[in-house]
Amino acid sequence: MNIKPFAVEEWMNAYETGARYNIAETCVDSISLDELFELSGTHKESFLNKLCARRLTYGYIEGSPDLKEGIAALYHTIRPDEIVPAHGASGANHHVFYSLINPGDKVISIMPSYQQLYSIPASLGAKVEILHLKKENSYLPDLEELEEMARGGVKMICLNNPNNPTGALMSPEILKKVVDIAKKSDAYLLVDEVYRHLTQDDEWQPSIVDMYEKGISTSSMSKVFSLAGVRLGWIATHDKDALKQFWSHRDYNLISCGMMDEAIAALALASKNQILERNKKIIRENLDILDHWIQKEPRLSYVKPKAGTTALVYYDFPIDSYTLCRRMYDSCGTFVTPGDCFDEPRSMRIGYAADRDTLKKGLQAMSTFLDSLEAE
Structure with missing residues (x-):
């Protein structure tokens, strides 16, 4: 590769x-950790004593129940069994491509964005087409251009919302139109949502998985929750076929996340x-x-x-x-x-x-x- x-x-x-x-x-x-205990009102010694008494096995292979319930609460419609824990959002993005993209598949990605979203599918032999975001359009996608690029079929459309590096935010109306474009090709719609919730106003920011059955959300504990040292991310989707592929491929490259990372992340999510x-x-x-x-x-x-x-x-x-x-x-x-x-x-x-x-x-x-x- x-x-x-x-x-x-x-x-x-x-x-x-x-x-x-x-x-x-x-x-x-x-x-x-001290600040997390203070923010959450958690008794430090009690938490650490319980954690230190655990035997260092693989833990919950598919993710601890507390962790997955905490992640599910970040969405409106996602259930805990529709979440696949991963090694950070970078691991989640890589796992999505590794599981779903084959040589010759057409993938549309935006630029500027996080490089994973176009370089990884290209490395897997996909035909990657780039939708350039323009400063004069506030770095929002040109929907007519996207629709034209998707004409004839596309396997996956990749977005980053909120956008890195520009801080642009697609409105629910724009996302709905992107969903309509994806539906015409029955395409997967992967949205790296690692900055979701970090908005400049208090309006709820919808996730793509609450808008589209084949929407795939990736995120992590790093950006929003200030816990990059907890190397924990996740994939969320309703699509049963995608979930089957994620779990099957996960056996080859991850098996499980760290039980200590999961315990700390679950505590943070309970105090979100x-x-x-x-x-x-x-x-x-x-x-x-x-x-x-x-x-x-x-x-x-x-x-x-x-x-x-x-x-x-x-x-x-x-x-x-x-x-x-x-x-x-x-x-x-x-x-x-x-x-x-x-x-x-x-x-x-x-x-x-x-x-x-x-x-x-x-x-x-x-x-x-x-x-x-x-x-x-």
Whole structure:
């Protein structure tokens, strides 16, 4: 299998640990177990004593009941038996393609988006067609273009909602029209929903699985619940044939998730309201900080995100994004992601869900660096 290098992850791997101001991170400011116990009102010693007394077997092969009930509660119509636990959302996405896509299958994916959604099916021999999201359309899909691309049949349509890196959010009306397009081909509709619930308003954000029988939702504990260290994600769908394939293929590459990860995730999901209240407050206050900063920077522009934790910010300096981001990292310690990782030249992805102090100092240092470019 030949697959393209994963541009975003290779960049993060190379520079993240040495960053002074990490505003490339896409998870909401992570929490410790102590903070989780406090947020959930859980007695620490009781929880840990119970966990430490467990024998380290494989645990529940198909996922613990508490975990799956907690995940199901994030949807309106999904049952616990329609959930397949995975190793993070990245593991969930890979597992969907590994289970359902064959050489020659037609797959439509969007760009910019998380690279898994187009590079993995291409590596499996699928015929991948790209629907480019445009800044002038607020990074929302052109539905007429999508319908034309799907004409003649398509095996799977892949979306990312809310979008990474732009923070665009498809409305229920847009999703309904995408579902109508998918139905014409009886296509699977995979939506990476790893940022779902992280919105700038309090309206319920529907999941694709509550709108379409062949909808497939992937997500994880990393972004929304600030628990990236718990390597746990999931696939959710009503489609029985897809579920059969997921479970069959899972025996070959996973068997089960870690019982300790599942116990911590189940605790967090039982306390989802408290965590979401914390995390929505962070992203809303921090986006205001980012927005005010961008308005004061004459060489920068963006479409203000509607959801998620990231923004795609364009600059008008005559320098490629890898060079700009490396020079900025070396000069002032501010770490962001080059837009070229998403095939978006002269831009950078900024993650605004870090702790407020890191975000403010990182942006301030970036202003100083941009001023130095202006003077060149």
